[in-house]
Amino acid sequence: MRAMPPAHPFDDDKLKEECGVFGVAGVADAANFVALGLHALQHRGQEAGGIVVHDPEQGFNSARRFGYVRDNFTSHKVMETLPGPIGIGHVRYSTAGNKGNTAIRDVQPFFGEFSMGGAAIAHNGNITNADQLRRELIERGSIFQSSSDSECIIHLMARSLQRNIPERMKDALRRVEGAFSVVAMTRTKLIGVRDPLGVRPLVLGKIGDGWALSSETCALDIIGAEFIRDIEPGEMVVISAERGVESFKPFEPKKSRFCIFEHVYFSRPDSILEGRSVYETRRQIGVELAREAPVDADLVCPVPDSGTPAAIGFSQESGIPYAMGIIRNQYMGRTFIEPTEQIRNMGVRLKLNVNRALIRGKRVILVDDSVVRGTTSRKIKDMILDAGAAEVHFRIASPPTAWPCFYGVDTPEREKLLAANMSEDEMRDHLGVDSLRFISLDGLYRAAGVAEGRDPASPRYCDACFSGEYPVEPADMIEKGFQLKPAAE
Template identity: 60%
Template sequence: MLTTHPFDDDKLREECGVFGILGPQDAAALAALGLHALQHRGQEAAGIVSFDGDFHAHRSMGQVGDIFGSEQVMRTLKGDAAIGHVRYATTGETALRNVQPLYAEFEFGGFAVAHNGNLTNALQLRRQLVRRGCLFQSTTDTEVIIHLMATSRGGSVIDRLVEAVRQVEGAYSLVCLAKDMVIGVRDPLGVRPLVLGMLGDAPVLASETVALDIIGADFVRDIEPGEMVVLDKKNGVTSLRPFTPQGTRFCVFEFIYFARPDSFVEGHSVYDVRKKIGAELARESHVDADLIIPVPDSGVPAALGYAEESRIPFDLGIIRNHYVGRTFIQPTDKIRHLGVKLKHNANRHFIEGKRVVLVDDSIVRGTTSVKIVEMMRQAGAKEVHMRISSPPTNNSCFYGIDTPEKEKLLAHKNTVEQMREYIKADSLAFISLDGLYKALGHAKRDGDIPQYCDACFTGDYPIALTDYDAGRAEVSYLAERRA
């Protein structure tokens, strides 16, 4: 059984990744390669649905290489159109019935959908649909879209999908497969990413450009916020605008942590942005030191930027063991106590007697930071300073990133100094919000009209939290009744 890695519970969890392609005879094989490039966005499960006149599907728990590495499996996924999904659960249990793409038979034929993100009014819509007689087969919010399409009065698949997405709230990118057609949709604010590429004459949709790179496709453009694109053999790529235009609020954490560093996101090289964040962090919080050490792997580009700006040598003072996966099975208490050493080990030769600056992308609960700082002390570091390439994470995300409840976030209940004391570092500093925006090419965060979704830092949620607010109201009502 797949289990959460016991020594990796102090990161914001990945979201999901989606991929779609129309045209090549080996569409499913190309989809599997694309999903492999998107594996960092979800490691719990993966699935592909293909079309050759009939629909074919294979979904399983586990990672892409294990699921689609078999010729026997790939031979079943026939056709020149396919969509795929890698999953990290943000809604719904970790179970096979929730593995995407989800598939349903409609009056117009088969339809499959894969979803990255989170619908913030899914529970409300689900209750309405159940009252109308809909029978849900999963606990994921994505199935709401299928039932909204089923109950739509629209005729075509496009009409039904437009009617469905106009009723949902949240942050999402969708790739869908219908007869001879692949469809992509991005939420009105563009919180979640989706890109368009071309493999020869074949259009491709993916969460990140790295999925285009792995199959040799050329990047064309980002799907725009609120845009629906229809890929079909007759008309090529058709753009529709089912929503009223709104401002853009792309998730800023894609730049900090989620996207692969070799991706291009919203016109920016992720690697370059992370180095700029590190440089800005060095300007804001310089400290005299002998060595800059990244917390691998996500802290590496920011640490390089920090080292270049501060002119302090960069070195790999922590070596990561890449063979400890998220499926580590039930360690004993003694092994669990060893904690971070199963995944990271100090490079003592470079650390002993040195004043070191550790650069990481975030602090969530703080448990890993405690262990990393302690590891540096045990390796003989003279001083240990921690620098974080994001502002303090003090609010939960409701838009497709699995974060702990607000009360479990270290920054929510502690000042920076209290956090420093907790992790036992000699100093601790986070990049400022304005510094983060500056690294992204803006003078600063523009007060009332931020350019990105930064709710995890500010609590400024750009999309209504309908289900969450209703749940809070219900709890308050019940408490009053009991009183």
């Protein structure tokens, strides 16, 4: 998926996951389960969603819509058009306020009709050699219907000479570079695949006699499914009524490089990643931050909602009271109408408000998950000072974000990342706060359960947005002139 302008002036100051995938097989009315799963994954994609199902009598049916799952996939009128015991779905991140910038044909899942029957796929991640593949496929006669890199997979499958869909998918994905967690379906099979590095998450669940695949465990919870296990990096599972869950390893084995920002921000705090509670990791980040960057203050306040677990951990470790100094408007939707320049200039205040009675005269520690461009951080600091705070100290629950992500995260270009152009002290002065400290990369690894910290020779996670060390070279971006971090830097 390609990035586009944000919907609101403060929405470009966070890194954004671009999609979530979900699928079920062996259940009655699969579309209802898929809709519930996508609702639980809405944080991973808010621009659009789609569902594809198969019914033995009616064949394949699909629905793709712009907007939230709750607005599109809850009415009987829509759901009645999606019968069948097997289905998959996809939510796409909202990177544009103007839906005209995105065509409905870009909304997944994508469907293809092959000689041995139809298949649909939903993809979370980013194909770093998609431009090269697209040129090659077009030269050989393929006709693309969307601008999505994910469509390359369908065309590669169509050109494979293998005799069944799973084997064609293996063929196709062996040509793909970058990050992919794929949920796919045929008339009778549900398929899940993770790339060899396991950058993006994918989990397996059991519901009654059926099965589910999901980007996160929180979506299994909502449908009452039992979490079975993570799909392993480089693994393909093929699920059918006849054979149950079959596991294949179609790729050359590689050391796992799971995205560490899933632990920091992307995933829901009630999910389990690699056997570890996301909430506990984020709380432990706050503990590490308090050890690495203590400060004398009166209150620890989260920047809601993503800074909350880290703020709790910081408070517990430091002994400084935790307080809700900033209140989030839970009803601030992305479709908020902004009729005047005056309202547009309210910016963050439409989304966040300061608890003035609590803040006045206090030395406040603000805990946030990240600083990207710094625009939102400056506005929040101004709000806290306007409310009468004596001091403002920022503590950030991730290292400085100095490099863009090319594996499925909507990131600004490097020149627009504050940490790519300023030191920590310069960022402190730019933001106008009394102090600014980020957790170290070693501290982040310790919080994620790696006691010895980060091994520079063999990192446990993909941390390219912090380190500039890309586990898969972004071929398309290098072709366009992107400069990798020099080896000696």
